[in-house]
Amino acid sequence: MSASPTFKKAIYEQLARIGKAIASPPRLELLDLLCQGPRTVEHLAKEAGLTVANCSQHLRVLHRARLVEAEKNGLYVTYRLADLVVCEFFRGLRVLGEQRLAEIELLLRQFREEPEMLEPVQMKGLLRRIRRGEITVLDVRPTEEYDAGHIPGAVSLPLKDLKSHLSRLPRDQEIVAYCRGPFCVLAKEAIQVLRAKGFDARRMECGIPDWRAEGLPLETGTGQGYIRAAIRRRG
Amino acid sequence: MSASPTFKKAIYEQLARIGKAIASPPRLELLDLLCQGPRTVEHLAKEAGLTVANCSQHLRVLHRARLVEAEKNGLYVTYRLADLVVCEFFRGLRVLGEQRLAEIELLLRQFREEPEMLEPVQMKGLLRRIRRGEITVLDVRPTEEYDAGHIPGAVSLPLKDLKSHLSRLPRDQEIVAYCRGPFCVLAKEAIQVLRAKGFDARRMECGIPDWRAEGLPLETGTGQGYIRAAIRRRG
DNA sequence: TTAATATTCAACTATACGATTGAATACTTT
DNA sequence: AAAGTATTCAATCGTATAGTTGAATATTAA
Incomplete structure (x- = not known):
């Protein structure tokens, strides 16, 4: 019945x-x-x-x-x-894991204690600082991922191309690098390279899924965001 | 490296x-x-x-x-x-399944086509109608679940006790029954019984997790919500 | 202490899954 | 048409998992 x-x-x-x-x-x-x-x-x-x-x-x-x-x-x-x-679901899983699994928390805590990870930049207010031209934001993921969606005003500079384009980066302002998200090491390695060369560089932990989850705007396509174009602008 | x-x-x-x-x-x-x-x-x-x-x-x-x-x-x-x-994560999984898996969509569509499921009541505005005393909302889950959290003003009447308490339900106003959520059949069966006895009854599809996800308030504990007390109030 | 009850554990079998390998398919270029 | 490349398929083997059964543990009641 x-x-x-x-x-x-x-x-x-x-x-x-x-x-x-x-x-x-x-x-x-x-x-x-x-x-x-x-x-x-x-x-x-x-x-x-x-x-x-x-x-x-x-x-x-x-x-x-x-x-x-x-x-x-x-x-x-x-x-x-x-x-x-x-x-969104995957992000939910990630957040659940970070919150509930002590093993992940431990791994992340160790990761965050590495020198490149200290004092990370927050999402909040980043957009405003970009618009004011106060910072340079680097998207160090492969270009295909940049093209699929990136933070408005961010410049594409894949990690593997970083070393050969260092001369084009500003030394007079802070550089913020981001990558795929909290588990991704691309930005960490970028910061490592940049600091070794004397740049004022910090990491933003969040990736595009987190950015989107906050309801913040995204930009797609190549736009003006490639490092060459960006440098031309900065001239 | x-x-x-x-x-x-x-x-x-x-x-x-x-x-x-x-x-x-x-x-x-x-x-x-x-x-x-x-x-x-x-x-x-x-x-x-x-x-x-x-x-x-x-x-x-x-x-x-x-x-x-x-x-x-x-x-x-x-x-x-x-x-x-x-x-929240489980709800995310459920929503993902409803949205992506054609098999679930089909099952739900068939479920919703059954006579008791037609014209379901929405969450929106329910609370106001409860507060105004325009409707009687029945929580037909087992009492333990009701106690753990229920819609404010809802009355606990587990499905298995429904038939023996019919005489205490109002015939002059709409009755809304809810249960665990869209996959749960308790409310459907309650509506079936109620309509057979001539009550004006409709189902609300959402469960407590959905209600909570909307940021709507919950009530816990027994409160005044048991059918006996509720009827006394209505006396 | 003994009996009863709720829960967990241990052992077992059937089944499902993961990764590897080599072959097959589908499309492009010459 | 033939060669080359990207992807998928099929077969394989070792491992992991699901559910069953019966015993073990822990708590309460007599």
Whole structure:
């Protein structure tokens, strides 16, 4: 009599599909990367340190859980998040982990104690300081991720290109570097390089998903944000 | 050289602990139940249709992922969510599933097409109508869940007690019943009984987690909310 | 102390999943 | 058409997990 136990069962089975999809470390890393923007299988595999075949399989699992979508463009397959809510959900998972798992808290605490991480810059007020031209904000992620969405006024300077473009950075104002988020080491390494060369550089911990979650505006595309253009402006 | 791949690996491994915890249908059901309030192992097992041993093991997994906490009171062990963020996270999962999984959408659409589910009541404005005394809101969940948190002014009348208390319900105003949330059938069955007896009854789809997510106020404890007291007031 | 009850533990089996490998497919370029 | 590249598929093996059963533990009641 009491209404279909199969209904409830079916619902939880479906939800468990999502749970299973995020029950594997490499898949979480892939999701985290895809939160930064669409990428090809090859790139994701390289970034996550997986074989292409393995990466492809994990992406397939994410696809079956309808968390990501694939689109074939010529020879390459580009994966992207199926929906912005997936990014929000992933962020929710991250926040839950940071808050509940002592192991993550410990790792983060150690990470934050490293010299480059001290006195991080907050999201709040950053936009105003950018608009006033008081600071230079560097997006040190790969350009594809910058193009997919970045902080308005930030300049794209991928970590791997940093050393060869140091001369173009201002020495008379603070430089703020950000990357994928609190777990990402790109900005940390950028700060390390910059400080070694005498720049006044600090890290902002948050990434684009956090920025978006705060309801702050984003800019997409190349815009004027590449380092060459930015330097031309600064002339 | 490039900063510890073990750091990133460790982080995703930790997050996957949470993923693994929610990768099983019965565990999701247990979490959903615990979002309604603390319960004993025995009760959870009964409600979720599990053997006690099996239930206990699943709770242990949730505990290891630090999503729930256990407290022994005399002979009984009471489990509760470790933190409100767990409830929020579970709700995020639910919303993601509703939005992304066609299978869930289909199940919900069918569910909503049943006669008792048509024209559901919205959260918005409900509180005002309660305060004005325009409607009677019934919380048809078990009393323990009602006590753990309910809509202010709602009256506790568990589904299993509904039939024996029909005479105490008003026939001159609308009755709104709610239960655990969109996947729960308690309110649906309550509406079915009420309408069969000629009451003007409708369902509110949302549960307490949704109500809380809207930032709306909650009431805890028994208060004046039990059906006997409520009827006395209405006398 | 003994009996009863709630919960957990330990052992077991069937099943599912992860990563690897090598082959197959699909598309582009020559 | 043929060669080259990106991606996926299929088969494999070792490991992990789910649920069952029966015993062990801890607390209360008699």
